Amino acid sequence: xxxxxxxxxxxxxxxxxxxxxxxxxxxxxxxxxxxxxxxxxxxxxxxxxxxxxxxxxxxxxxxxxxxxxxxxxxxxxxxxxxxxxxxxxxxxxxxxxxxxxxxxxxxxxxxxxxxxxxxxxxxxxxxxxxxxxxxxxxxxxxxxxxxxxxxxxxxxxxxxxxxxxxxxxxxxxxxxxxxxxxxxxxxxxxxxxxxxxxxxxxxxxxxxxxxxxxxxxxxxxxxxxxxxxxxxxxxxxxxxxxxxxxxxxxxxxxxxxxxxxxxxxxxxxxxxxxxxxxxxxxxxxxxxxxxxxxxxxxxxxxxxxxxxxxxxxxxxxxxxxxxxxxxxxxxxxxxxxxxxxxxxxxxxxxxxxxxxxxxxxxxxxxxxxxxxxxxxxxxxxxxxxxxxxxxxxxxxxxxxxxxxxxxxxxxxxxxxxxxxxxxxxxxxxxxxxxxxxxxxxxxxxxxxxxx
Amino acid sequence: xxxxxxxxxxxxxxxxxxxxxxxxxxxxxxxxxxxxxxxxxxxxxxxxxxxxxxxxxxxxxxxxxxxxxxxxxxxxxxxxxxxxxxxxxxxxxxxxxxxxxxxxxxxxxxxxxxxxxxxxxxxxxxxxxxxxxxxxxxxxxxxxxxxxxxxxxxxxxxxxxxxxxxxxxxxxxxxxxxxxxxxxxxxxxxxxxxxxxxxxxxxxxxxxxxxxxxxxxxxxxxxxxxxxxxxxxxxxxxxxxxxxxxxxxxxxxxxxxxxxxxxxxxxxxxxxxxxxxxxxxxxxxxxxxxxxxxxxxxxxxxxxxxxxxxxxxxxxxxxxxxxxxxxxxxxxxxxxxxxxxxxxxxxxxxxxxxxxxxxxxxxxxxxxxxxxxxxxxxxxxxxxxxxxxxxxxxxxxxxxxxxxxxxxxxxxxxxxxxxxxxxxxxxxxxxxxxxxxxxxxxxxxxxxxxxxxx
Numbered sequence: 001x002x003x004x005x006x007x008x009x010x011x012x013x014x015x016x017x018x019x020x021x022x023x024x025x026x027x028x029x030x031x032x033x034x035x036x037x038x039x040x041x042x043x044x045x046x047x048x049x050x051x052x053x054x055x056x057x058x059x060x061x062x063x064x065x066x067x068x069x070x071x072x073x074x075x076x077x078x079x080x081x082x083x084x085x086x087x088x089x090x091x092x093x094x095x096x097x098x099x100x101x102x103x104x105x106x107x108x109x110x111x112x113x114x115x116x117x118x119x120x121x122x123x124x125x126x127x128x129x130x131x132x133x134x135x136x137x138x139x140x141x142x143x144x145x146x147x148x149x150x151x152x153x154x155x156x157x158x159x160x161x162x163x164x165x166x167x168x169x170x171x172x173x174x175x176x177x178x179x180x181x182x183x184x185x186x187x188x189x190x191x192x193x194x195x196x197x198x199x200x201x202x203x204x205x206x207x208x209x210x211x212x213x214x215x216x217x218x219x220x221x222x223x224x225x226x227x228x229x230x231x232x233x234x235x236x237x238x239x240x241x242x243x244x245x246x247x248x249x250x251x252x253x254x255x256x257x258x259x260x261x262x263x264x265x266x267x268x269x270x271x272x273x274x275x276x277x278x279x280x281x282x283x284x285x286x287x288x289x290x291x292x293x294x295x296x297x298x299x300x301x302x303x304x305x306x307x308x309x310x311x312x313x314x315x316x317x318x319x320x321x322x323x324x325x326x327x328x329x330x331x332x333x334x335x336x337x338x339x340x341x342x343x344x345x346x347x348x349x350x351x352x353x354x355x356x357x358x359x360x361x362x363x364x365x366x367x368x369x370x371x372x373x374x375x376x377x378x379x380x381x382x383x384x385x386x387x388x389x390x391x392x393x394x395x396x397x398x399x400x401x402x403x404x405x406x407x408x409x410x411x412x413x414x415x416x417x418x419x420x421x422x423x424x425x426x427x428x429x430x431x432x433x434x435x436x437x438x439x440x441x442x443x444x445x446x447x448x449x450x451x
Numbered sequence: 452x453x454x455x456x457x458x459x460x461x462x463x464x465x466x467x468x469x470x471x472x473x474x475x476x477x478x479x480x481x482x483x484x485x486x487x488x489x490x491x492x493x494x495x496x497x498x499x500x501x502x503x504x505x506x507x508x509x510x511x512x513x514x515x516x517x518x519x520x521x522x523x524x525x526x527x528x529x530x531x532x533x534x535x536x537x538x539x540x541x542x543x544x545x546x547x548x549x550x551x552x553x554x555x556x557x558x559x560x561x562x563x564x565x566x567x568x569x570x571x572x573x574x575x576x577x578x579x580x581x582x583x584x585x586x587x588x589x590x591x592x593x594x595x596x597x598x599x600x601x602x603x604x605x606x607x608x609x610x611x612x613x614x615x616x617x618x619x620x621x622x623x624x625x626x627x628x629x630x631x632x633x634x635x636x637x638x639x640x641x642x643x644x645x646x647x648x649x650x651x652x653x654x655x656x657x658x659x660x661x662x663x664x665x666x667x668x669x670x671x672x673x674x675x676x677x678x679x680x681x682x683x684x685x686x687x688x689x690x691x692x693x694x695x696x697x698x699x700x701x702x703x704x705x706x707x708x709x710x711x712x713x714x715x716x717x718x719x720x721x722x723x724x725x726x727x728x729x730x731x732x733x734x735x736x737x738x739x740x741x742x743x744x745x746x747x748x749x750x751x752x753x754x755x756x757x758x759x760x761x762x763x764x765x766x767x768x769x770x771x772x773x774x775x776x777x778x779x780x781x782x783x784x785x786x787x788x789x790x791x792x793x794x795x796x797x798x799x800x801x802x803x804x805x806x807x808x809x810x811x812x813x814x815x816x817x818x819x820x821x822x823x824x825x826x827x828x829x830x831x832x833x834x835x836x837x838x839x840x841x842x843x844x845x846x847x848x849x850x851x852x853x854x855x856x857x858x859x860x861x862x863x864x865x866x867x868x869x870x871x872x873x874x875x876x877x878x879x880x881x882x883x884x885x886x887x888x889x890x891x892x893x894x895x896x897x898x899x900x901x902x903x904x905x
Binding site: 005006008009010012013022024025041045049064068069070071073075080081083084085122125126128130131132133144149150151152153154155156159161163164166167168169170171172173174175176177180181182183184185186187188189192193194196197198199200201203204205206207208210211212214215216217218219220221224225226227228229230231232233234235236237238239242243245246247248250251252253256257258260266267268269270271272273274275276297298299300301302303304307330331332333334335336337338339340341342343344345346347348350351352354355357358369370371372373374375376377378379380381 | 470471474475477478479481482483485486493495496506507517521535536538539540541542543544545546550551552554555592593596597601603619620621622623624625626627628629630632633634635636637638639640641642643644645646647648649650651652655658659661662663664665666667668669672673676677678679680681683684685686687688690691694696697698699700701703704705706707708709710711712713714715716717718719720721722723724728729731732733734737738739746748750752753782814827829831832833834835836837838839840842843844845847848850851856860861862863864865866867868869870871872873874876
């Protein structure tokens with residue numbers, strides 16, 4: 001036993017077989033009214049694992065994130081970050097301010113299993129597309145509202161972004177060195193983590209519905225999600241004091257920190273257990289450290305004065321070794337260590353490609369690129385990337401004909417009345433320059449007969 | 452209920468009209484009920500049985516806790532000395548010998564001792580797993596297999612078993628095999644995910660210019676939640692087909708794979724990002740600034756928001772400066788620094804309360820603007836955790852749960868997220884004395900006899 005474990009697992013997760021395997025959420029229909037990151041990530045999980053996700057946007061400008069890109073740089077006229085947030089979805093442009101637009105939406109909602117929205121609290125209800133309205137036409141609906149502080153409570157109307165939620169939850173004050181400036185959690189952790197908890201809510205509700213047939217309403221509060229991760233509350237209850245920022249030292253583990261190696265690389269080491277400390281002490285060539293009273297047990301090492309001392313010793317040692325030397329020792333002796341990777345190293349990582357979290361993908365509209373795949377590997381029902389995003393309204397014909405059974409004439413009337421619409425000719429919104437509208441069978445979807 | 456009746460703010464134009472008010476009243480009635488007690492309501496995955504094994508593996512511990520909140524029955528199996536995770540705690544603060552993170556995540560769990568080094572106890576483990584829907588493996592990859600109780604062996608017990616493995620590099624690939632001895636921590640997982648490389652101030656003196664750790668367990672909580680989402684997805688498949696499967700989370704990939712922007716940047720720029728301190732790569736201003744009496748958070752992300760901010764700060768004179776008329780997302784950080792200096796200077800003149808009041812007044816006015824062209828700039832207080840507790844909002848929502856620690860003290864822990872109307876997540880109990888549930892669990896799962904035979 002044990003010897004060939006990794007060939008056993010290799011076989012289970014062989015990525016070459018992904019396309020032959022079933023999808024766990026096949027047949028589940030999701031109506032996605034969300035924008036930016038937080039809400040769209042809820043339905044991204046569902047889309048990666050096989051649900052049919054119809055993303056409804058306002059005609060012309062659509063989701064704000066289409067035109068928001070890092071350092072304002074675009075890829076084939078699209079925002080590459082938006083691409084990574086909304087794969088596998090269908091894109092429909094409907095003007096919800098028009099009565100007929102709302103009717104179309106309600107009809108789509110009637111056929112759906114899940115609705116995702118992240119308007120401000122109460123707004124969807126006020127518009128008549130909230131849970132209480134949709135439940136009347138579709139009692140089994142699972143409806144998740146994602147907002148900053150939840151739909152209930154005195155702060156519910158208070159505005160929120162990732163950064164504001166970080167501020168209102170207290171997370172904002174925890175990153176940085178003591179006495180130095182405080183930093184935000186970058187890349188919108190305040191959207192991504194709450195989005196993941198939102199997906200969990202929907203998946204839990206889907207499990208509940210499989211068992212009981214009942215749908216429900218889910219109230220997802222961004223700031224609460226961040227508060228769920230903090231040790232501060234219980235620390236305050238026990239000590240009466242706030243837990244303050246401690247720079248690169250993780251106050252739950254001593255030693256711990258990010259250090260510079262002799263070859264100018266950054267590496268992190270953190271020691272959680274006595275076994276790991278003995279391993280580190282041996283690696284440092286000083287096994288006797290593990291027997292010294294002040295370092296001899298976790299309780300001792302975590303005392304601030306002892307932690308500082310052992311951290312300094314670790315830093316001095318790392319400064320005399322290369323990254324490779326330390327990682328070799330970590331492998332041999334078994335203590336937690338990792339190089340601090342950067343974006344370019346990540347995207348060139350063979351391991352991530354083998355896991356499937358990084359995918360070299362050839363898209364019908366956008367061609368070849370390297371994208372983010374599913375963050376979790378499932379043996380029998382792996383998630384997968386099927387398409388990148390499309391411009392606003394690209395799937396109007398496809399969705400309205402296939403699901404609402406509208407005729408070409410009805411669709412043309414909706415176009416004339418500006419109930420449904422498309423993109424405007426701006427970077428981030430328009431299709432790539434080489435795309436030929438007339439030749440695209442999905443954009444010009446004729447209906448089932450010619451499918 | 453005053454919360455429901457307070458004057459609608461910022462989007463008042465949508466909140467008038469009889470029908471709208473009816474919708475909202477109906478919604479409020481539902482919410483009020485939803486925020487009440489969970490008593491008598493079912494859990495989402497009630498009846499699902501979870502066995503958790505691990506060594507100082509917090510993602511596994513948190514993952515099991517979250518599944519427990521959703522109604523699963525969670526049995527945590529520990530070695531005779533206890534999981535070393537019990538000792539992991541901020542600044543060495545313990546209560547009754549238990550670390551605070553472990554206690555906080557001991558919600559709704561049964562704690563039993565089994566010595567998996569002994570065949571007799573491994574047999575008991577097989578009996579437990581034979582009745583479980585999910586085994587969470589937080590040990591070194593391959594360790595359970597060596598013991599004869601890994602996925603390869605357990606799946607023979609019943610085909611419906613879901614086996615969730617959580618480890619730094621996962622349980623498959625050559626890399627996973629090569630690195631299998633390296634244990635997981637939050638900090639190393641953040642680093643391998645590239646997260647610290649984009650945080651911090653490169654201009655600060657050493658070592659303050661180093662890559663910077665996120666001050667919460669950003670990787671551990673992300674990994675745990677990914678484990679929960681993976682499990683729930685596998686459970687849906689199981690409900691439909693009866694089939695279990697293996698689910699694999701790599702903590703060193705959790706942040707990079709779920710947030711993904713590092714990978715997108717890497718692909719589109721073919722070089723790494725450098726740290727940009729208080730700046731963002733997409734939005735400006737979007738960061739923390741020092742007011743007279745502490746930090747405020749400024750988010751003015753659209754052009755209209757930015758112009759609104761200039762009004763709030765009384766700096767409309769900057770509006771026609773050509774350098775800032777261009778898209779503010781220039782790659783020229785020097786221009787941003789200049790502009791930031793102006794904003795910093797202005798904010799430092801006011802107190803946090805003054806700035807918040809100006810923001811609220813401005814947005815009330817802007818909301819009435821027919822074209823909504825005045826933007827929605829935000830300058831709010833950057834709250835410390837102690838200040839967060841003063842907000843009545845969390846009390847009204849029941850965002851925290853109260854528990855008794857081993858020393859008999861009332862302690863506050865964060866409650867489950869999100870809130871659900873029919874199958875409510877909840878904290879039923881918080882306790883974790885080592886082996887305290889042995890008898891109860893052994894009896895329930897039919898291990899008693901085995902126990903006496905030993």
